[in-house]
Structures are given as C-alpha cells and as structure tokens.
Amino acid sequence: MDGYTSSELLSILAMQGFAGISMFSVLLLMALGLAIIFGQMGVINMAHGEFMTLGAYTTYLLSHIATSYGFLNEYFPLAILAAFAVAFIVGYLVEWSFIRFLYKRPLDTLLATWGLSLILQQIFRSIFGAREVSPDMPDWIMGSFDLTDLIQIPINGVFVLVLSIVVTALVFMFLNKSHWGIQVRATVQNRMMANAVGINTAKIDRLTFAIGCGVAGVAGAAFTTIASTGPTSGSLHIVDTFMVVVLGGAGSLVGTIVSAFTIAETDSIMSFFMSGTIAKVLTLLMVVGVIMAKPEGLFPSKIRK
C-alpha cells in the first residue's frame, strides 16, 4: 500500500468497511428467511432463491406500474410490502399443497423443494422471458452521501442496511416476544405435546413457512437495488445463503447475524488485498474450516433431539 497518503488510506478503510457492512446486510436478508424455515421447521428449502426472485419480479412489475402512473419516487417501500405479500401467499400455498405431507421425511423436502425451484424458474422464464430485467429505481435511492472526495456512502447500501435491521428486529420480536413465537418454539421443541395443549401446529407450520418465504421476497426486492433479476438469479445466491445458515448454526438468529457478518467482512477485507476470485475461495475455505471444527455451526441450537 505504498504511495498513498494516510488520509487516503483512512478513507479507503472507511469505504471498505462500509462495503463489508453492505454485503453483510444483503447476506443477512437473504439468509433470514431460510434460517427461519430451516431452523424452526427442519425443512431444507431449496426453492428459497426462487422466492427471492419472486420478490424481485414483483418489484419489477410494480416499477412498471409506478412509471406509467407517475409515482416512481414513492413506489419502492410499497414494492417491499408487495414482495413480502406475494412471496408469503405463494409460500402459504406451497406449504399447504405439499410441504406439509413431507415433515417426517426431511430428505424428501429437499427433493420436493428442489423440484419446486425448477418449476418456478420455468414459470418465470415463461412470464418474463429469459433475459435479465432491472426495475427502474427512484432517483433518491441511486445517489450517495459524499462525505469527502474519496468517501461516498451509497444510499442504496444504507437503505438495504436499514431494511435488514428492521426485518431482523421484526423477526426477532415475532419469534421471541409474540404469542405466535411462543407457539412456534413450542411446536419446534415438542410437536406432540404442543398439539396436546391445544396449539394448532399445522397452522403454525404453515405461517412459519409463509413468513420465511415472505422475508425471502423482501430480500429479493432489496436485491433489485444492486443487481438485475433473471429466471435463474435465485439459484445464483442460494449457495451463499446456505453458507450463512450452516455457518451460523441452524435455528439461531444470532448465529445467522454473526455468520453473515463474518462471511461478509472476510470476503470484503480479503478481496481488497487480492483478486475477487481468490477472496471467494479463501472465504469458502474459512467456512469449511469452521464447520469442520464446529459441525453444528457457530451457535448450535439447544433443541432437544
């Protein structure tokens, strides 16, 4: 790092830190829904990426409507809600139509959701075409806060960060503070007993799955601010998402947060000193190393087996 003034290096350090945090918030949003479904229900949802894509396409459609009716500047918060709603509804239907028959066979849920992901991809391709699309963004989200000549904080990055904090907080409150959350945890810990004390576990399962999918939809909407959407976009991110959940330890919200942060900062810091590909490989090796040492992840859940 020779030839740079100390103020330049400081600026870059700040920018690089923000790049890491920004990646962290994206990873967290992507992994949150998966962590809920995987952690609370033990379902490995291979179609999680497609629920993200669903949210992204919903945003795309809304941006079209917004452009023609002239509310492009205001539509984005609306789009996030719509993305949640659409993914929630589809998730609800999916759970009802086949996931619920497979709870006793976890490996079959893996296959079934994988099939679902292929079906959804083909539906996206039929409706939106094979090309990648990108919704129009309101101007306010595309700018940056210019702190100094070198330090620019992208507004879309800040937006996704705030969004992921809000969503995480909501999920945390739902799981830990609400009546529904208590029922979810009861169901996870002992389904038979929960049933016996009058909790409608089938309904709880359906809602949990749907909310996990809804959160994925929100992640998809957020993703449109930084990347494009195609039929196979979801499968591109699913590996990263699983990596976060597995490293964090299934079922642990704190684990998901810590793991997203670890992966993002490792990747961000390393990719500054070496090429993007090498950084990615080293990050993956780091994850493999941790999993070998702690097979249950960083924060194993304390559920009785």
Added chain:
Amino acid sequence: MMIKTRRTLLKAMTAAIGGIALTGVMTAAHAGDYPTSKVMTTGLAVDDKTVTVGILHSLTGTMAISEIGSVQAEKLAIKQINESGGILGRQIKVITEDGASDWPTFAEKAKKLLESDKVPAIFGCWTSASRKAVLPVLEKDKGLLYYPTFYEGLEESHDIFYTGQEATQQILAGLDWASKTLHAKKFYLVGSDYIWPRTSMKIARKHIEQHLHGKVVGEEYYPLGSTQFGSLINKIKLKRPDLVFSAVVGGSNVAFFKQMIAAGLNSKKQKLLTLSVTEDEAKGIGGENLKGFYSSMKYFQSLDVPGNKKFVKAFKAAYGKDAVIGDVTESAYLGPWLWKAAVEKAGSFDIEKVIPAQIGHVWKDSPNGYLKVDSNHHMYFKTRIGEWQPNGQAKVVWESDLIKPNPFPKGYQ
C-alpha cells in the same frame, strides 16, 4: 444540356437493364435449374423443394438469456431468405436443437444434426466452451458451423466461420482510441473469471505496455455472476486509473455499474471502456447507470449504415418494438446470409464446395457495413466505439478502418 440529358437517359437505361437482369436471375432460381443430383452429392438434407439446416443454441439453462437473441436473428434471416425466393430455388427448413447450456449436450446435438438430420449448415453456439465441444464432431462428420459470438481467438477451423470479432479486433482498436482520444496512460483491467476475459486482458496488457507505453495499475477477475464489486470500486478510487477496461459479463454488469454510480464513480469522474456491454445488457443495467461509458465492438443498434436500417426495422417487426439488438445478435443474423451467398456461388450445398466459395466473399451493405470473409475464416470488420445514452442506446463516436482478423496475434500471447 443535351449531353446532360443523354447521360441521365443512359443512367436510367443502365439501371433498367440492371433491374431486368436482376429479376432474371431471381426468377431463374428455380429448383428445376439446379437439379438436386447436381447441387448435392453427399447425402445432405436437400430435395427438390427444400433444404434443412440446423440451429443449435441454449434454449434453456443459464446461457439461454444470451443465446435467445441469436436464435431470433438466425430465424429472421432464414425467413427473409425464404421470402426472397429461397436458396437455389429451395425453401430453408430449420431444425432447432437445445444445447441446454451444457457442453456435452451441444456435442451430442451437433452429432444428431449432422449424422441423422444431414444438415448442410449449423448456425449456433455462444460460449467458447460449447464451440470447443462441437468442434471435434464437425471435423469428424464434415459439418459446417457459423459461430456468432465475439471471442478470444486462438482458433481457426476448416469447418467454422466466425461471424463475430476475434479478440484483437475489439481490443487493439479500442485501446488505441482510448489512448489517443481520452489520453489514457493508466489502465485498470477487470473481467469475469473465465477464458475470454483472461485472454482478452492478456492481449490488452501487452498492447498497453508495449505499444501504448502505458501502465496497468490493476488487473482482476471476479467469479461469474458475482454481485459484490465494493472492493473493486474502492481500489479503482484509490489507484485513479485513466481508464477502466472491462470484460465483466452478463448480470454481473448490472451490479458493477449500479454500484459504481452509487459510489460516486460516474462517467464524468471515471472513464470506462467495456468489451461486453451490448444493447442487451444495457437493457438490464439501465441507461441512466450506463450513461457516458463506452463499449468497443463492431455493431450498435444505432449504427447509421443503410443495411442496418432495414435490419432493425425487420427485427422489430418480427419481435416487437421493445426488442433490442446487440452485437452478437447481429453476428448471428449474418450467418444464414453468408451461407446463402456461398451456396449460390458454389452452385452446390456440398460443404467442401461451400467453404472455399465463402472465402473472400464481400458483403457491402451488411447491418454493420462492409465486411469481407478472410481466408482464416474470420471476417474483416470495422470496430466502433459507442457512447451509452440514457435511453439505453449507444451513440457511435468513432470507428476504425477495416481491420484484418488476426486470431493468432504474434507477440500477444
């Protein structure tokens, strides 16, 4: 006065005679004048009324996004050829096969097209990997492929005509322009991590260091599909290159440009020349994000040459007014027309007669202007620099002379 009139008269007469002669040629092109036994001696799919060709692209899988434009262009060209009387009096029929973004499948389908369908020509492939998979099949079964993508070069096959540019045509002209017009001395090279960007950047680095006396201040590759460019953008900020030279491909471009703009690196602050953003990608990236950056390639939809106006009009009539045409789509459109010219010159569908007839062929008003087929099976093309506009179209700000293709550049490897 008299002379002038006579000259006009003479001109008119010549034109009329020319016209009659042309109509004569066109009406003469009935299959009856070209009996099947004469135009085809090697068991190809040709009868008195039809000839069947193959289209082989990924219609599914990750590459479908890119290849669907090529399929559309090839089908349009074939439709137009059929409407203008076909080829040696025969209508072209098409068998479309799906390579499914999977290289062994490409080889298998090529084998099927050649061995059971007996097609005299295949239009297809997109990635170098798919072409390399098909190549041994072509050589064994004596097939003929028209390949539409700009690519890294380092190949010259008897059985392939390359209708896109090879690496030196895009890169050398583009870098020379940047050095001269933008006064670029410090270059930052970036690409997606596979063979085409890596080979391209190798050539670029040599050219920058040895011919432009410039300096490469950074060279990096990101995994295909990567959406995190924060670190790269910070490094670009720190090194302050005069030009970012990019071969980032596909959806990654959207993330790259959106994040550049968001980090304050717009085209006023940072010049950028890319080899891989066409109108197709521009549609996804958004004109606002791309505004003022440059692309280096042979074709832009806005290109102001007579052949292009017709092409754009026909393409939009066929695929809707929102359809856009990128460089590769245009290259794909060239294939069937070039093949038709070669078949007519050879007076035969036999591949061993068509190949020599293709070499040296000149197409004066193709959609990208004048082009000529070189003996190395690549084409002489002009390279253009397009400056991206907010509407997602590029304005051509410079064009090179005709560049002789050079798939094996000496001293650049």
